[in-house]
Amino acid sequence: MTTYNQAQLRQPSSQGFLKSEDWWAVWLGFFISLLGAGKIWNLDILGWVSKYGTWLDLNTAIQANSQAFAALGGIGSAIATYVFVLAITTTGAYFMGTRIRKFVAGFTVIYWLTVLTNVLGNYAYLAATPSNRGSFGISWSMSLGELGFVFALIAGLVISNFFPKLAVFLSEAAKPEWYIKTGIVILGMNIGIQTISALSLASTVIVRGICAVVEAYLIYWPIVYFIARKFFKFTPEWAAPMASGISICGVAAAIATGSAIRSRTIIPTILASVIIVFVAFELLVLPFAASTFLTSEPMVAGSWLGLVVKSDGGAVASGAVADTLIRNNALTQFGINYQEGWILMATTTAKLFIDVFIGIWAFILAVVWSIYHLNDKNAATGSYSVSKKEIWQRFPKFIIGFVITFLVVFLAGAYEPQILKAVKAGAGQANLLRSVFFGLCFFSIGLITNVRKLWHAGLGRVVGVYVVALFGFIIWIGLFISWLFYHGIVPPVI
Amino acid sequence: MDHSTVNASSVYYEEIQHENSVLEENQWFDLQPIEKKLCAYSLGLGILFLFVCIVLFEVI
Numbered sequence: 001m002t003t004y005n006q007a008q009l010r011q012p013s014s015q016g017f018l019k020s021e022d023w024w025a026v027w028l029g030f031f032i033s034l035l036g037a038g039k040i041w042n043l044d045i046l047g048w049v050s051k052y053g054t055w056l057d058l059n060t061a062i063q064a065n066s067q068a069f070a071a072l073g074g075i076g077s078a079i080a081t082y083v084f085v086l087a088i089t090t091t092g093a094y095f096m097g098t099r100i101r102k103f104v105a106g107f108t109v110i111y112w113l114t115v116l117t118n119v120l121g122n123y124a125y126l127a128a129t130p131s132n133r134g135s136f137g138i139s140w141s142m143s144l145g146e147l148g149f150v151f152a153l154i155a156g157l158v159i160s161n162f163f164p165k166l167a168v169f170l171s172e173a174a175k176p177e178w179y180i181k182t183g184i185v186i187l188g189m190n191i192g193i194q195t196i197s198a199l200s201l202a203s204t205v206i207v208r209g210i211c212a213v214v215e216a217y218l219i220y221w222p223i224v225y226f227i228a229r230k231f232f233k234f235t236p237e238w239a240a241p242m243a244s245g246i247s248i249c250g251v252a253a254a255i256a257t258g259s260a261i262r263s264r265t266i267i268p269t270i271l272a273s274v275i276i277v278f279v280a281f282e283l284l285v286l287p288f289a290a291s292t293f294l295t296s297e298p299m300v301a302g303s304w305l306g307l308v309v310k311s312d313g314g315a316v317a318s319g320a321v322a323d324t325l326i327r328n329n330a331l332t333q334f335g336i337n338y339q340e341g342w343i344l345m346a347t348t349t350a351k352l353f354i355d356v357f358i359g360i361w362a363f364i365l366a367v368v369w370s371i372y373h374l375n376d377k378n379a380a381t382g383s384y385s386v387s388k389k390e391i392w393q394r395f396p397k398f399i400i401g402f403v404i405t406f407l408v409v410f411l412a413g414a415y416e417p418q419i420l421k422a423v424k425a426g427a428g429q430a431n432l433l434r435s436v437f438f439g440l441c442f443f444s445i446g447l448i449t450n451v452r453k454l455w456h457a458g459l460g461r462v463v464g465v466y467v468v469a470l471f472g473f474i475i476w477i478g479l480f481i482s483w484l485f486y487h488g489i490v491p492p493v494i
Numbered sequence: 495m496d497h498s499t500v501n502a503s504s505v506y507y508e509e510i511q512h513e514n515s516v517l518e519e520n521q522w523f524d525l526q527p528i529e530k531k532l533c534a535y536s537l538g539l540g541i542l543f544l545f546v547c548i549v550l551f552e553v554i
Contacts, residue, residue, distance in 0.1 A: 222534070225533055236529060
């Protein structure tokens, strides 16, 4: 087996523009972003990409994202997405020297298994949030958003641990680093458009939101990193993605940081799985706590949820729940009828700038890790200099792709506001393909993981750091910071 | 199982062993100066920024 080896994960891969996974992540990310941008010229190029929705009726689980392609149906759009992603990844795999027949065969199985796990993860009783249960006519649900990724990971684990021959067969297409980096480049487009859209929000919320996020990140990150390194005995390779993921930013931050410092892909994936489980807990408890104790400070509550609930979907869902609960409480207790959406805006603003800050922080960590080789015990504890050329060689190029897609979309939106709506729609379409790449990554990680050994080796410690950090200071510092920046500010009254 | 399959499987599982070894404590080493510096700068900037914000939003 040659495709998936540790040398590829640990060392800077081949540096040619057409030879390395890093650069191919950039090319694929650019290509998909460019197709999404077709919306600017009224070209619905990605309208056929599958959109997974929460479902009770299986027929509605997958749909083409654009009405123009509704005739494709769920299966048709899934096939179209498969053909497209297969074509572009096979092109990249060919130039990187992968055995194409085995890649195509393995990719096909992996893709369709992730479709299955995605559909399963969106089942209404598992995925519906408290705010959208009503639309499904159900009285309860587990609110486990993004569970499809966890199922993909589990499917990979099952195959890896119980069907070794199948695992070997699939391994040619199991390229978690490549998939996740491609997804992150595409993510740049989405964050860029969200940022420019947010600038139209109330300036007070924006300024205070940025301050709260920078403040929280600068304080949370070093504390979580220190605790993980000093007391839970994690290596820097684990501690950095853990600090980013656990502190405030969750799944995306763990993945981006892991890739930026070139950690093994298993690390951010395991962290992301733990984070997703904790998000479910946070989503179930924190909005109700906010509505009980922060009725008189609604914007503090919104910001707090944005800082503490660690996934984009979970944070927005918790903000929506809190928005409704707090407005109802305020009306009942004080006779004040707050305008809808402002509490949610505080949550989404915090989350948005967290996502922007992830890019900046990942860049800083990438430079530090490139120079000091902190993932390598011998190199990190030794003293030797490193040339600028080597720093460049070790620098994860996909970060450049992420920054470029972010800046292009941000600047285009800033200078040409009339294209905003179209770019937003295009970014949304590209984002669907990002989810596909993330799903492929999670499955691929499962495929290389021996869960029993992992648990014995200390997975429990990851949960330990999370619990200590969350209940020890993240909730409380987040509350203090939110109070500092938002206390006394209330939504407009109707 | 032919030789090539055995070989592929053994390479595959060697890689799995290596991948899963990352959590083992014997790979741990104490915080390096650059890590301490990174944490100190981040926390220091955070606290400094906190005071600046308190002055900006509360005092002025």
